[in-house]
Amino acid sequence: MKGLYGVIGDPIAHSMSPDMHNDAFGAMGIDAHYHAFHVKPGDLGTAVKGMRALGVKGFNVTVPHKTAIMPFLDKIDPLAATIGAVNTVILEDGGYTGYNTDGLGFVSGLISGLDGPLKDHRALIIGAGGAARAIYYTLISEGLISIDVCNRTKERAEALISGNPNGASSKALSLPEAEDGLSRYSLIINTTSIGMEPKTEEMPIDLANLQADAFVSDIIYNPLETRLLREAKGKGARIQNGLPMFVGQGALAFKIWTGKIPDLERMKKIVLDKLGG
Numbered sequence: 001m002k003g004l005y006g007v008i009g010d011p012i013a014h015s016m017s018p019d020m021h022n023d024a025f026g027a028m029g030i031d032a033h034y035h036a037f038h039v040k041p042g043d044l045g046t047a048v049k050g051m052r053a054l055g056v057k058g059f060n061v062t063v064p065h066k067t068a069i070m071p072f073l074d075k076i077d078p079l080a081a082t083i084g085a086v087n088t089v090i091l092e093d094g095g096y097t098g099y100n101t102d103g104l105g106f107v108s109g110l111i112s113g114l115d116g117p118l119k120d121h122r123a124l125i126i127g128a129g130g131a132a133r134a135i136y137y138t139l140i141s142e143g144l145i146s147i148d149v150c151n152r153t154k155e156r157a158e159a160l161i162s163g164n165p166n167g168a169s170s171k172a173l174s175l176p177e178a179e180d181g182l183s184r185y186s187l188i189i190n191t192t193s194i195g196m197e198p199k200t201e202e203m204p205i206d207l208a209n210l211q212a213d214a215f216v217s218d219i220i221y222n223p224l225e226t227r228l229l230r231e232a233k234g235k236g237a238r239i240q241n242g243l244p245m246f247v248g249q250g251a252l253a254f255k256i257w258t259g260k261i262p263d264l265e266r267m268k269k270i271v272l273d274k275l276g277g
């Protein structure tokens with residue numbers, strides 16, 4: 001029988017995950033289908049019960065359900081528990097286990113773009129939401145020691161770094177404080193949605209003090225080049241968009257479900273084709 005997989009979110013209509021995963025299933029000869037399910041917040045618990053009853057083998061979880069889903073699952077992987085968010089669920093022994101592949105998906109894409117070792121960088125994360133938490137904890141677990149967090153609401157940045165388990169050196173900053181001290185950072189990561197379609201002219205932070213040899217990464221992939229990346233490139237910085245993270249988190253989810261690693265370049269091409277670029 002065809003294995004059923006999917007993604008739940010609200011909104012979900014523009015998700016690129018179905019195209020990406022269905023293509024990979026087909027290319028790898030796996031008899032499965034991946035479907036986008038529109039689930040409103042009030043229906044989340046019922047939706048998870050229904051998926052369990054129907055034998056859905058695995059699914060992704062996206063905005064706004066990544067944290068809210070946790071009480072409805074049977075087990076939570078330790079990294080997902082530390083992050084406080086789940087983006088991948090698998091049916092194991094009749095129960096659902098929640099994982100988080102966002103952080104590792106981001107870091108694997110980042111490392112493939114960086115020149116030197118990750119641990120040599122002094123990093124600044126912009127934002128303190130779920131995506132920032134996933135990236136912050138995964139970067140620390142991958143050996144980054146110096147990593148500050150700035151956010152519009154500074155208290156949320158303080159809350160994020162207060163849970164730091166490995167003694168990394170972190171400071172919480174307001175956005176103006178981060179802008180003033182921007183020249184201190186060799187790696188800058190935007191985790192907010194600022195600059196995403198349709199508000200493509202917005203910037204999460206002013207780049208006046210950016211180091212010319214910095215590496216600037218934005219988790220947004222629509223547009224492929226945000227204003228932040230465009231301006232950073234204009235100042236001589238190296239840039240990376242959110243496509244490697246999106247594909248990376250999807251590939252890791254696919255591996256959790258099937259035990260097989262899909263073709264990342266093929267996944268990237270599917271998304272690029274869908275974006276029209």
Ligand code: ATR
Binds near residue numbers: 063130153204
């Ligand atoms: P996610 O889980 O996708 O990361 P989130 O938890 O809503 O989403 O977090 C969004 C992040 O973008 C937060 O850091 C948020 O800042 P606040 O904590 O101050 O809300 C940031 N953000 C969103 N819109 C913003 C804006 N217009 N200006 C500055 N920061 C913004």
